[in-house]
Amino acid sequence: xxxxxxxxxxxxxxxxxxxxxxxxxxxxxxxxxxxxxxxxxxxxxxxxxxxxxxxxxxxxxxxxxxxxxxxxxxxxxxxxxxxxxxxxxxxxxxxxxxxxxxxxxxxxxxxxxxx
Amino acid sequence: xxxxxxxxxxxxxxxxxxxxxxxxxxxxxxxxxxxxxxxxxxxxxxxxxxxxxxxxxxxxxxxxxxxxxxxxxxxxxxxxxxxxxxxxxxxxxxxxxxxxxxxxxxxxxxxxxxxxxxxxxxxxxxxxxxxxxxxxxxxxxxxxxxxxxxxxxxxxxxxxxxxxxxxxxxxxxxxxxxxxxxxxxxxxxxxxxxxxxxxxxxxxxxxxxxxxxxxxxxxxxxxxxxxxxxxxxxxxxxxxxxxxxxxxxxxxxxxxxxxxxxx
Numbered sequence: 490x491x492x493x494x495x496x497x498x499x500x501x502x503x504x505x506x507x508x509x510x511x512x513x514x515x516x517x518x519x520x521x522x523x524x525x526x527x528x529x530x531x532x533x534x535x536x537x538x539x540x541x542x543x544x545x546x547x548x549x550x551x552x553x554x555x556x557x558x559x560x561x562x563x564x565x566x567x568x569x570x571x572x573x574x575x576x577x578x579x580x581x582x583x584x585x586x587x588x589x590x591x592x593x594x595x596x597x598x599x600x601x602x603x604x
Numbered sequence: 605x606x607x608x609x610x611x612x613x614x615x616x617x618x619x620x621x622x623x624x625x626x627x628x629x630x631x632x633x634x635x636x637x638x639x640x641x642x643x644x645x646x647x648x649x650x651x652x653x654x655x656x657x658x659x660x661x662x663x664x665x666x667x668x669x670x671x672x673x674x675x676x677x678x679x680x681x682x683x684x685x686x687x688x689x690x691x692x693x694x695x696x697x698x699x700x701x702x703x704x705x706x707x708x709x710x711x712x713x714x715x716x717x718x719x720x721x722x723x724x725x726x727x728x729x730x731x732x733x734x735x736x737x738x739x740x741x742x743x744x745x746x747x748x749x750x751x752x753x754x755x756x757x758x759x760x761x762x763x764x765x766x767x768x769x770x771x772x773x774x775x776x777x778x779x780x781x782x783x784x785x786x787x788x789x790x791x792x793x794x795x796x797x798x799x800x801x802x803x804x805x806x807x808x809x810x811x812x813x814x815x816x817x818x819x820x821x822x823x824x825x826x827x828x829x830x831x832x833x834x835x836x837x838x839x840x841x842x843x844x845x846x847x848x849x850x851x852x853x854x855x856x857x858x859x860x861x862x863x864x865x866x867x
Contacts, residue, residue: 495822496855499848567825571783 498563498587505560508553516553538604547601554597558590624648624699625706626657628669631717639717642666643706654694654702654709655683658721671721678835681769684776685721686710691776693835713776714785728772731788735796735814740807758803765798765843767836774830774840780823787823788815790830790840797843816851824848 523529532540540546566586569575575582623645631639644661652660655673662669673683676695683694688708699707715723745752774790781787796815800808815821824844831841858865 493816493818493822495818496816496848496852497859499822500852500856503852571780571825574783576784 498559501556501559502563505556505558505563509557509560512553513557541601542604547604551597551601555590555594558593558597559587562586562590620650621647622703624657624703626661627706627708628658628661628721629708629710629717630669630720631711632668632719641708648699650700652699654685654687654692654697654699654707657699657707658694658709669721670719679769681771684712684771684773686713686776691773691833693771693773696835712772714778714782715772715775723772725772727785728770728775728789728792731792732770732795735788735792735811736807737795737799739799739802739805740810741804742806752804754803761803762798762801765794765801765838768795768798768838768840769836771835773833773835777829777833779827779829780825784819784823786819788820790824790844791838793821793824793847794838794840794843797847800847812851815847821847821851 519529524531541550563586566582569582569586570579624647626644626646627641628644629639630636630642644665646657646660646665648657648660655676658669658671659673662671671683671685673695674680675682678693678696681693684691685694686692686709687694687697688702689710691712694709709721711717711721711723715725715727718724768791770791772791775781778787778790781789793815796811799805800811821844824841826841826845828841831839834840
């Protein structure tokens with residue numbers, strides 16, 4: 490059988506899509522709407538930093554950010570491949586898309602470790 | 605009382621008729637190098653489906669019009685065409701729903717045209733055969749051991765996918781197949797799943813070699829149009845998604861436990 494890596498990329502895509510659909514609206518609502526409008530009391534910088542520094546919060550943020558990147562990468566790859574008819578550049582597109590997601594993942598991991 | 609098949613409505617006069625214009629795709633390779641559209645205006649009865657109108661054209665107006673049809677009841681799968689740009693079974697589409705017209709009838713998209721409304725489907729037949737859509741046994745049971753029993757729950761696992769009539773509407777609706785003619789396509793994958801999920805079948809591994817590939821399930825981007833147009837509610841998109849999920853689980857198993865890897 491011809492070995493294909495697609496199941497791996499697809500699982501990151503699927504996990505990222507599920508996580509993003511469930512949690513990004515909540516995160517956006519809390520941080521982007523409820524707190525700025527004063528519906529929720531604004532937590533101070535120190536307490537947000539402390540919350541984000543908790544190992545569970547770090548893990549949550551890392552997965553949310555990283556898998557969302559891979560979700561984007563997979564979708565954007567097929568947008569270029571099918572939508573723009575660039576299939577002769579398939580390998581290059583894959584490297585750029587998944588590579589960008591990997592860079593984003595490393596950046597997120599680096600930032601979260603050094604909180 | 606003898607029923608002559610002509611009830612109060614069938615005898616004519618009582619049913620409402622109206623003139624409807626059909627723009628029909630014509631391609632006669634011995635006459636023209638490029639397809640043309642021919643316009644027919646005909647009296648249509650309220651109970652007619654598009655196929656009835658095509659048969660009226662063939663019988664009364666223009667005997668040279670060529671198209672495939674057989675059962676007239678959504679079972680044989682041979683009368684699929686593009687009607688007003690949508691892949692449809694012409695025997696299951698009422699003219700009344702498309703009024704006032706004109707109604708455009710074309711051969712199914714994404715296939716070469718043999719003549720008029722007839723498409724070339726050899727490519728599909730070869731793909732279908734390649735995934736072995738029949739029950740495969742590692743070892744056949746002896747006749748005297750009786751039949752293979754199956755519970756209603758085991759039947760329910762694959763029954764939906766067994767309803768496919770090979771009408772090819774899903775191939776016309778699939779933008780990925782339009783771009784990638786090598787793609788196995790919705791019906792072939794759904795029919796492979798029909799056997800993969802059959803408790804009597806042991807051929808999933810053989811089919812996997814063809815379908816768990818870039819030309820197989822991984823070319824699908826879940827546009828979902830195949831399930832939208834399917835006249836039998838097979839839901840090929842779901843069949844492909846389930847196949848992707850089980851293949852992914854298998855991929856991680858092989859990755860974590862390479863000594864137990866299959867295929």
